[in-house]
Amino acid sequence: xxxxxxxxxxxxxxxxxxxxxxxxxxxxxxxxxxxxxxxxxxxxxxxxxxxxxxxxxxxxxxxxxxxxxxxxxxxxxxxxxxxxxxxxxxxxxxxxxxxxxxxxxxxxxxxxxxxxxxxxxxxxxx
Amino acid sequence: xxxxxxxxxxxxxxxxxxxxxxxxxxxxxxxxxxxxxxxxxxxxxxxxxxxxxxxxxxxxxxxxxxxxxxxxxxxxxxxxxxxxxxxxxxxxxxxxxxxxxxxxxxxxxxxxxxxxxxxxxxxxxxxxxxxxxxxxxxxxxxxxxxxxxxxxxxxxxxxxxxxx
Numbered sequence: 001x002x003x004x005x006x007x008x009x010x011x012x013x014x015x016x017x018x019x020x021x022x023x024x025x026x027x028x029x030x031x032x033x034x035x036x037x038x039x040x041x042x043x044x045x046x047x048x049x050x051x052x053x054x055x056x057x058x059x060x061x062x063x064x065x066x067x068x069x070x071x072x073x074x075x076x077x078x079x080x081x082x083x084x085x086x087x088x089x090x091x092x093x094x095x096x097x098x099x100x101x102x103x104x105x106x107x108x109x110x111x112x113x114x115x116x117x118x119x120x121x122x123x124x125x126x
Numbered sequence: 127x128x129x130x131x132x133x134x135x136x137x138x139x140x141x142x143x144x145x146x147x148x149x150x151x152x153x154x155x156x157x158x159x160x161x162x163x164x165x166x167x168x169x170x171x172x173x174x175x176x177x178x179x180x181x182x183x184x185x186x187x188x189x190x191x192x193x194x195x196x197x198x199x200x201x202x203x204x205x206x207x208x209x210x211x212x213x214x215x216x217x218x219x220x221x222x223x224x225x226x227x228x229x230x231x232x233x234x235x236x237x238x239x240x241x242x243x244x245x246x247x248x249x250x251x252x253x254x255x256x257x258x259x260x261x262x263x264x265x266x267x268x269x270x271x272x273x274x275x276x277x278x279x280x281x282x283x284x285x286x287x288x289x290x
Contacts, residue, residue: 110281113174
């Protein structure tokens with residue numbers, strides 16, 4: 001089972017340069033078991049180190065049950081990337097969103113803003 | 127006779143060897159192919175958070191009135207497979223006592239560059255063009271009863287780029 005999981009992950013990760021807050025941001029994963037794994041990268045385009053919170057959601061934006069990330073928070077140095085894994089159960093086909101949320105930026109008075117990027121991944125069970 | 131055969135074989139080997147060791151300078155030109163792959167990406171960069179200012183009657187805090195300023199961000203995409211949305215603010219992160227009673231929150235965004243959007247309300251997904259989009263994000267908080275008490279307020283707003 002582990003070998004098959006690694007295969008599924010490996011196919012998903014093949015190729016591609018990263019240059020965004022999350023890479024890849026979409027993908028189709030085929031798994032031959034009831035579990036799946038994604039290998040993702042968080043990229044920090046800011047000039048200072050950033051802390052990103054990982055959120056994993058269902059397609060309806062509710063919390064995705066049975067899916068976990070290596071770490072709920074990733075600290076990435078400026079201009080660099082940090083890898084992390086998302087894995088979980090997929091008794092049938094499912095679609096999940098993996099979101100990376102920055103901390104809030106507050107440069108003015110009364111408001112603070114943060115950015116979030118969400119990738120969409122289709123998990124297909126064979 | 128055997129000697130003749132050996133000589134012929136040796137000569138053949140020599141000829142073959144000579145063919146195999148043709149100098150590099152005599153080769154014809156060759157192509158070297160450099161491959162690249164660009165994935166679907168969305169780079170979201172928050173560049174300013176904006177300012178909320180009170181109106182004359184202190185019943186509204188907004189980025190849309192005098193003294194207020196919108197937050198700003200840039201979004202770079204490599205495909206048309208992304209949407210931009212500003213979430214509905216859920217409440218102040220900090221405020222003086224009573225500052226968050228009887229209030230309603232609203233947010234909107236505008237965009238220029240490869241994507242042109244004018245005051246799109248919170249929660250509405252807007253498709254992004256390919257390239258660089260400059261975004262401004264505004265917010266307004268209305269108080270239906272009383273006035274905003276003195277103190278420091280901070281309203282969190284989330285701008286999101288998501289795969290379509």
